[in-house]
Amino acid sequence: MRITMIGGGYVGLVSAACFAEFGIDVAVVEADPARLEALREGRIPIYEPGLDTLVAKNVAAGRLTFGDDITSAVRGSTAVFIAVGTPPRNGDGRADMTYVHTAARQIAHALDDYAVVVTKSTVPVGTSRRIAQIIREARPDVDFDVASNPEFLREGNAIGDFMRPDRVIIGLDTDHDPARAQEIMRTLYRPLYLIEAPIVFTSLESAELIKYASNSFLAMKISFINEMADLCDKVGANVHDLARGMGLDGRIGRKFLHPGPGYGGSCFPKDTLALSRIAQEAGAPSRLVEATVQVNEARKASMGSRIIAACGGSVAGRTIALLGLTFKPETDDMRESPSLPIVHRLAEAGATLRAFDPVGMEAARRVLPDGLEYCADALDAAQGADALVVLTEWNVFRALAPAALRERMSGNVVLDLRNVFEPAAMRAAGFAYHSIGRP
Incomplete structure (x- = not known):
């Protein structure tokens, strides 16, 4: 099986290397000349433990290649993953979909046979259907399906999260018969069946929302324990005892109950803002997520x-x-x-x-x-x-x-x-x- 990964950034590169480790041929398309040159020379442009070894191993095996020609990469691929950036737009917190929509147009012109077009990027609800619309408008003759396969990769443990995931979420267009796309996605993740990793199939909209909801909930836990730490300072309690006492409750769990100066990174700040906007525009504002953003910034x-x-x-x-x-x-x-x-x-x-x-x-x-x-x-x-x-x-x-x-x-x-x-x-x-x- 051959797949294409559009985007050689954090998500794209980790996902590509791990799929290659599964034995799949992966062509990575990277538009940034400096990043592409580094990848071709064996230099990893991000720090992630073990990624350099994994990339080098699969490049040597011929399963992982890097280029900037999307047409040659897409042709012959069973699945095409979109793993480009979705940074927050200046001023309003909405996800900037420019790179995703550009990738969809490029895929439309490159497709020469049936493929599943998969969003790996974190995208607002409705994006997968918009991708399908873009491709159909550009190429009404082409046969394809769309899927949403959000990533849940923690920086510093991304390879382990891909190879031993808590779950794999795959959203499909249930308005049509998704059997063909579902079988391809099952095949891609077949090595995970051996370790009984849950593979959860949902609608497109559910898969897109699961990613935002998961990150926002974890951000909420961080902000909550930070506020509890401040309360502990005032009343003489110990926040670690508090977190342990809470975390031993199976309904709550121990993770993300560690106090500190606030959360950061590429996901939580961006995704909480984006979910707030999505909820507002849908007429179902999420006050808890909005408060989480405000508490963390303060x-x-x-x-x-x-x-x-x-x-x-x-x-x-x-x-x-x-x-x-x-x-x-x-x-x-x-x-x-x-x-x-x-x-x-x-x-x-x-x-x-x-x-x-x-x-x-x-x-x-x-x-x-x-x-x-x-x-x-x-x-x-x-x-x-x-x-x-x-x-x-x-x-x-x-x-x-x-x-x-x-x-x-x-x-x-x-x-x-x-x-x-x-x-x-x-x-x-x-x-x-x-x-x-x-x-």
Whole structure:
């Protein structure tokens, strides 16, 4: 079987490499010349653990190829996946469908035989039917079906999520006989039947909405536990005890009950905004999702002031060490990272900033103020610092000895916004230690 993946970004590249690992021939179409050149040279333009090895293995086996000619890639393919970006439009939060619609038009002109056109990108409800309309208007003679197959890939664990998924969602056009498309999609995911991964077939609209609803619900859990952490600070409770007590309830679950400075990344901020717009336009506004967006934005904006207050009300002329810059560990993604407003706030307040992130510093240089000093490691960042702030919960930071940090710092203020350190150990080392939701 041969398939085409239009888009060699995060979702497209991970999905293509994993399908190739299933034994399927995959042609990746990438329009960006620099990204395409990197892929052809064996350089992976994103950081994702294990992806470089998986890509190299399947390129060597001849199952994974990269190019920019959509016509040659699509011809002979049983399925054509659209995995292009759907960034939020400026000003209104709606998903920008420009790239998706362009891909649909290109597919229409390239199709030479029956294929299933599959949306892998996160798209608003109704997009798959709009894709079908675009193709039919351009090529009324061509035979095809459309499907919606949203991705649920966590950055830092994307390969594992694809190979061992909680579920695979496949939406089909139930207004017509979907048997042919369903069989092709079953065949593509046949290796997952061996591990009994749930393959859930739905309507197109349900599949499109499942993706937005899932991400928005998880974002809601994060915002909820962050508000509970603030309450714990006020009443003397411990947010980790609270989260454990809640998470052991099977109806709630333990995941995404970790307090911090707010959620970020490429999915949650974009998808919560998009779902809010979808719901408003459908006449069924989601007040919970709208509140989640507002709570998260306010939280990220407030973190800089919280740090300044812990430093005595001013950071002018003081040196602050920042541990972690990416929105989460095991990625170099800086999109919507809580570190962005925090760094800008501290820089505006006159602080000297020294930072270390295990893999995100190159990406950070493109979006953070020029005056930020990037350091060789965490202890280097702490050297001479008046205060230290943990922004991302990389495991390497958990292993830091409090005594080693105290020896290098000039001051003793630590703001642990990810709760990676033990409060008793930090106090014993002489720190004025501040964490989130812990007495």
